[in-house]
Amino acid sequence: MAIYIPEEKLSEIRNTANITDIISERVVLKKAGKDYVGLCPFHSEKTPSFTVSSVKQIFHCFGCGAGGDVFSFLMKHEGIGFSEAVQSLARRYGIDLPERNMSASQKAAVSLRQQMFDLNRQVMAFFTDQLSGRSSGQKAMAYLEKRGFRQEIITQFGLGFAPDGWDNLVRFYKKLNVSHSLAENTGLIVPRKDSGFYDRFRNRVMFPIFDMTNQIIGFGGRVLDDSKPKYLNSPETPIYHKSRSLYGAHTAKNKSRETGNVYIVEGYFDLLALYQHGVTNTVATLGTSLTVEHVNALRRGFAQKAFLVFDSDEAGLKAARRSISLFMNASMDAAVIVLPKGYDPDSFIFEFGREAFEKVSEKAIGMVEFLIESSIKTNGLSMEGKVRVISDLQQPLLEINDNVARSIYIKYLAERLSVNENAIIEKIKSGEKRFNQTTRQNNRLKDNDGQPSLSESEPLIESEMIKVEKQIVSMMLKSPEILPEIKERRVLDYFSDKRLIEIAKIVLEHPIYGDEETPGLMNHLESADLKNMFASLVIEDECRDLNNCEQLLSQFINGIERRQNSLLSQIKSAQESNDEELLFELLRKKQEQSVNR
């Protein structure tokens, strides 16, 4: 990519920007000799191997090998391009950049994210104006005051009001001359079926959502009455991802780092209430349960210990069960605070004050202990009760990867129930086999948010394969002259997708020599699913000559053979190292492959 920023400007920025400052805004760094170390934001680790050198102005991770200067850090961390990293640092340090060398389209591409941040900032101002001005905002202000929030908190968190009506923000955008695509990207207005847009947020108190570096990434809105949905958030946008974002990240950062503790609550008002009472090291999840990304961000950027604050035993139990392995696997201490029945963090602290909140915090117990105690409370300590407690704990204990931690909890459980430790270990083991086969398999394909995981390479290879398989079938449809070769090289034997195999077989039997024959072929396909796929293959519009076709086939077959060879060598080394669990996995995989052949 061409660089449009003069060299002397780059060195000016490089000389002014301090890499330690920039990184420590995003990662907790500790001094170690003349360098700083922290947990690497680019790979998952439990002991810090991510090193920042102030002297050399570089970073390097001894774990994953990531490294570079302040520009490369920002590019990698924020997922932005070079020019954008340069611009963002220039802005941050007040260095003027000449922009005349950039074309309009380059500027637009480079700065979409920044434009979204800027626009969100203007939208926040629009909402805060609405809140403090005119008649419609008065009832929202009265609502906030009735809930006990002081003006300084309302101002500090940029609370606002989205007035009733369908086009208040739409008209505001028009006034600002915001382009349609930018407006749509922010997700605050929604395209109408016919034409035009309408406001997503209407008649709601608005909460701007800041990231750790104080940029506004999205908004949340709450109704003033009991109508539904009570809360509404920005949709996913290029700058807002709810599985990663935490409300209050910008205000919680400093105190969390100072104390080593961070509170996790569920709602905007819970957070504001705690903050107003001086418990400022608090973040809130945004209408989603905690994810791996949340926990990793907290561990790397905030604190070593998390306190999950819940308004009831049941809510706490559910969340503890769900997130126990997240914390364990991130090596982050986590404890559960359960408030008295009928209270949430917001109502509790307004009624009883900060000291009372701190008292309940002191009674917080670790997640596993919490699960054990809750289960004992429910099931009792009769013989049947104990059996139920142990089976309640089977799954959570299985999910703990750390063997030492696991054995400590088993010991605790054994003592608490006066049961022989070995009996519990046996019970856990009996679940292990099943767990390995099902859960790990699922985990490999999905992270806990149900999204395909990007950190795993295998699923990518698989979907990549299917993509190539699709290309091949689409090619078979359009270049029938390749069909003899497909048969000869037994290409379909290598396919993994059953639907594609079926379609390809039919194409082999009924080659198409003109577009008019296509609908006829479709009749040979039975399910709607196959028809859909067939249509998408026909529509795919890629021109290939015979040469290209052959190249594609060779690449495909070579790739498969490489994969098989690597699987064989993995099996061999697993045999050599006596890793039975791994061996079992690999053999299962091998079997899967041969089933498809």
Ligand SMILES: [Zn+2]
């Ligand atoms: Zn790393």
